Amino acid sequence: MSEWFAIVMGSALFLLMIPMVYRLWVGPTAFDRMLAVNVIGTKTAVLLVIIGTLFDRVDMFVDFAIAYALLNFVASIVVSRYLNRTSSLREMERKAKAKRAKA
Amino acid sequence: MEPVIAEAVQSGGGMAPLQLLGTILGIIGLIFFFGSAVGMIRFPDFYSRMHAAGKGDTLSTMLMLIGFGLVTMEDFSVGSWLLFVKLMAIVLFIYITSPTSTHALMRAAFEDEEMPLDEKDLKKPVGKKK
Numbered sequence: 001m002s003e004w005f006a007i008v009m010g011s012a013l014f015l016l017m018i019p020m021v022y023r024l025w026v027g028p029t030a031f032d033r034m035l036a037v038n039v040i041g042t043k044t045a046v047l048l049v050i051i052g053t054l055f056d057r058v059d060m061f062v063d064f065a066i067a068y069a070l071l072n073f074v075a076s077i078v079v080s081r082y083l084n085r086t087s088s089l090r091e092m093e094r095k096a097k098a099k100r101a102k103a
Numbered sequence: 104m105e106p107v108i109a110e111a112v113q114s115g116g117g118m119a120p121l122q123l124l125g126t127i128l129g130i131i132g133l134i135f136f137f138g139s140a141v142g143m144i145r146f147p148d149f150y151s152r153m154h155a156a157g158k159g160d161t162l163s164t165m166l167m168l169i170g171f172g173l174v175t176m177e178d179f180s181v182g183s184w185l186l187f188v189k190l191m192a193i194v195l196f197i198y199i200t201s202p203t204s205t206h207a208l209m210r211a212a213f214e215d216e217e218m219p220l221d222e223k224d225l226k227k228p229v230g231k232k233k
Contacts, residue, residue: 002122002174002175005126005129005174009129009133009167009171012133013133013136013167016133016136016137016140017140019140019141019143019144020140020143022144023143023144023152028149029149029212029217031149031153031208031211031212031215031217032149032152034208035143035152035153035156035205035208036143036156038156038160038204038205038208039139039143039156039160042160042161042164042197042201043136043160043164045164045193045197046164046167046168046171049168049171049190049193050171053171053174053175058175058186059182059185059186062186062189062190062193063189065193066189066192066193066196069193069196069197069200070196073196073200073201073203073204076204076207076208077203077204077207080204080207080208080210080211081207081211083211083212083215084207084210084211084214084215
């Protein structure tokens with residue numbers, strides 16, 4: 001019973017990840033793509049627990065899921081910081097250009 | 104295994120009440136994730152897509168993990184309690200980090216001058232980008 005539940009949940013999760021891949025493919029901005037990657041990463045942690053149920057080794061796969069969730073969070077924060085940094089670099093450039101035009 | 108649980112497993116629908124509860128929670132989580140996926144495709148704006156993805160993703164992940172923690176809780180031994188506590192640790196972690204990463208991304212997008220839709224954009228004909 002538990003096995004069938006895991007199979008149905010896992011395949012449904014996998015099918016519902018396809019819209020996220022669509023957003024990853026066509027997303028107009030980089031932030032859309034990063035959002036899709038974030039959602040897929042969070043769902044992959046759940047999928048790892050489900051795969052662990054299928055293999056009867058949940059105690060091992062739960063640790064993988066913890067590590068995956070941690071990595072996903074760090075990746076998301078780092079990328080958003082990076083994009084933010086580039087925007088503030090652009091701001092600094094604009095200020096420098098204005099100062100040069102004034103002088 | 105406690106006698107009550109053993110009796111429940113052998114009789115009735117062949118499911119312990121905890122497993123039934125876990126199955127229901129998992130299916131509710133799947134419904135929330137379905138809503139999140141539909142929102143990711145259908146919404147017109149980055150911020151509204153972020154609304155769908157952030158909320159639906161957090162809640163559905165938490166529900167599904169709690170559901171799986173209840174389903175895999177077969178006997179109340181030490182190993183199974185350890186597994187449950189680890190799953191609850193993931194749930195707590197996602198409860199903290201998923202809104203945080205959504206907030207960081209939103210802030211990065213806003214500082215990168217990605218503006219939300221306004222009334223002018225809504226009056227434009229549907230289906231044309233830009």
